Amino acid sequence: MTDVRKYLREWAMPHVLCPGCAHGIVLKSFLEAVDQLQLDQDKVAMVAGIGCSSRLAGYADLCTMHGTHGRAPAFATGLKLARPDLDVVVVSGDGDGLAIGGNHLIHAARRNIDITVLLLNNSIYGMTGGQVAPTTPQGAIASTSPGGNSEASFDPCRLLTGAGASFVARVLAATPIEMTKTIVEAMSHPGFAFIEIVGDCPEYFGRYNKAGGGAEMLNFIARQGESVAVPLTSKRFVNHVPAPEPRPGLRTGVLNREIRPVYSGVRGAVSDEA
Amino acid sequence: MTTETKGLILAGVGGQGVILASMIVADALVRAGHDVKQSEVHGMAQRGGSVFSHIRWGAGVDSPLVGQGTAEVLAAFEWAEAIRSVGYVREGGAVVADLRTIVPPGACQDRRSWRRGYPDVDPELFLGRRVKSRLIDAAATASELGNVRAANSVILGAVAAFLDIERRHWEEAIEAMVPPGTAEVNLAAFRAGSEASDARIPGRAPEPRGYAGPHLIDIRHDWCKGCDICSRVCPEFCLEVDPRGRLEIVDHQACTGCRLCELLCPDFAISVTAPTEQTPKPSEAVTNHG
Structure with a gap:
């Protein structure tokens, strides 16, 4: 087993994230996937916007790009079109990806450009002070909803499946081995791959909602997960749109996988490569 | 009949x-x-x-x-x-x-x-x-x-x-x-x-995994934030965060090398590696940075 620390910018460590924040686990899992895929560090580009999760790009010793809030998928689209030889990975948070940059995310999915998006969902805006996010569960307390969030929340995986993402998966930060496996699959997938990674924010979400620290929150998340296995045989694509959830539980695993033409930027044409 | x-x-x-x-x-x-x-x-x-x-x-x-x-x-x-x-x-x-x-x-x-x-x-x-x-x-x-x-x-x-x-x-x-x-x-x-003829007997097996001593647990204290995830997930109770928030290895011998602590450490502060043939003594096996 390789020590993934070799992929870190050691001079930038330790990172700024709070104690118990799962974002570091996600970075480790991602670097483990890069290691398993034996990718050249100069051929992987990590593109980030703004937010706690987007800070991760700063610590990875890969090609990294720090863009504007919510626009990471747009930067990534441009980068992939200009440099198709790179493996482009967007790391984004729930607020960054679904609120500020919601449009960029769904249109990248619609085009089916060959990038991978890791959306780190911690159900709250962490960096700016614990405001309610589009993924904050109904009833949960945030700094802008002290009496409990009255709005319904997004299901990012169903949103992205609807937008046309050809690979949609949900994993839990509490299950790092499965997470690495899914990231490897997503990066190997031809076309737009989206992974929602359910993590914790002990500092804001945990404190406001009395959910405990990192260990308690990860344990809670792990118990909520409900794994779905979509049967997939090679050469036969399965387009499985998850049914409405009958009870609160996080359906984890690969929720949608299909092969469809990949956008290459050539006028009026799509790449035949699949 | x-x-x-x-x-x-x-x-x-x-x-x-x-x-x-x-x-x-x-x-x-x-x-x-x-x-x-x-x-x-x-x-x-x-x-x-x-x-x-x-x-x-x-x-x-x-x-x-x-x-x-x-x-x-x-x-x-x-x-x-x-x-x-x-x-x-x-x-x-x-x-x-x-x-x-x-x-x-x-x-x-x-x-x-x-x-x-x-x-x-x-x-x-x-x-x-x-x-x-x-x-x-x-x-x-x-x-x-x-x-x-x-x-x-x-x-x-x-x-x-x-x-x-x-x-x-x-x-x-x-x-x-x-x-x-x-x-x-x-x-x-x-x-x-x-x-088929008789296969070669593989000796006094089976030893799917030999035991070469406890795993090496490397802790970077300068990166650790004391969040307590590792000590809470360790099935063998090898790790403990002391009241000052410093992570300590309390039972190195009990480590089975499952790597849960390493995988779930958000701060890249722990690495667990399998012992090599020249396994250092447990006291030497623990590397402390910072």
Whole structure:
């Protein structure tokens, strides 16, 4: 087993994230996937916007790009079109990806450009002070909803499946081995791959909602997960749109996988490569 | 009915194809004109439990169960199952055993060494019983033929040498029973099994994982934020965060190298590596930065 620390910018460590924040686990899992895929560090580009999760790009010793809030998928689209030889990975948070940059995310999915998006969902805006996010569960307390969030929340995986993402998966930060496996699959997938990674924010979400620290929150998340296995045989694509959830539980695993033409930027044409 | 009947035992572990193999034997015996009865036990097989099948045949069979010390042949798909069932074989009978070892969870009381409770692969265990034996490596033979799942057919090939059934009955039974598209490889496996000679005994195995000492736990205290995830997930209670928030290794010897702490550390502060041959003493194995 390789020590993934070799992929870190050691001079930038330790990172700024709070104690118990799962974002570091996600970075480790991602670097483990890069290691398993034996990718050249100069051929992987990590593109980030703004937010706690987007800070991760700063610590990875890969090609990294720090863009504007919510626009990471747009930067990534441009980068992939200009440099198709790179493996482009967007790391984004729930607020960054679904609120500020919601449009960029769904249109990248619609085009089916060959990038991978890791959306780190911690159900709250962490960096700016614990405001309610589009993924904050109904009833949960945030700094802008002290009496409990009255709005319904997004299901990012169903949103992205609807937008046309050809690979949609949900994993839990509490299950790092499965997470690495899914990231490897997503990066190997031809076309737009989206992974929602359910993590914790002990500092804001945990404190406001009395959910405990990192260990308690990860344990809670792990118990909520409900794994779905979509049967997939090679050469036969399965387009499985998850049914409405009958009870609160996080359906984890690969929720949608299909092969469809990949956008290459050539006028009026799509790449035949699949 | 007083006619003479003969018995065969097939024994293995869930997933090895014991039941399919016993159906093939029974079918071949029916094709050869015998009255055949077969009975099997396969409870809890998916958890590494044993699967065995009794087959009796002759001009007329009343019960499928083979008595102790009466079987013509024991076909064992796994080493411990061979030893478990060897008592069924009559004197002068034959044992066909695969040298494969599948250590059941119940025999792994020591998760670091994986040693306890599993018999050595040692043919001496058959001495003292006057039986013929053929010890083969069916999985390797089947892998060479392109499908490791045909290992059960390799064993049947070796069993055929000890039974008086015509070749064509065997081949017809295999073709009729195996999953579609696999008849060819299974027939090839059967032929390879009937020609197989004794495999080399792998010594006093099994040692799937040797124990070279405790794993090396490397903690970077300058990166650790004391979030307590590692100490809470460690199944062996090796780690503890002291009241000042400093992570300490309290029981290094207990570490089994599961790496949960490393995988779930958000701060890249822990790394767990398997010990090398020159394992340092536990006190030296702990590296502390900062």
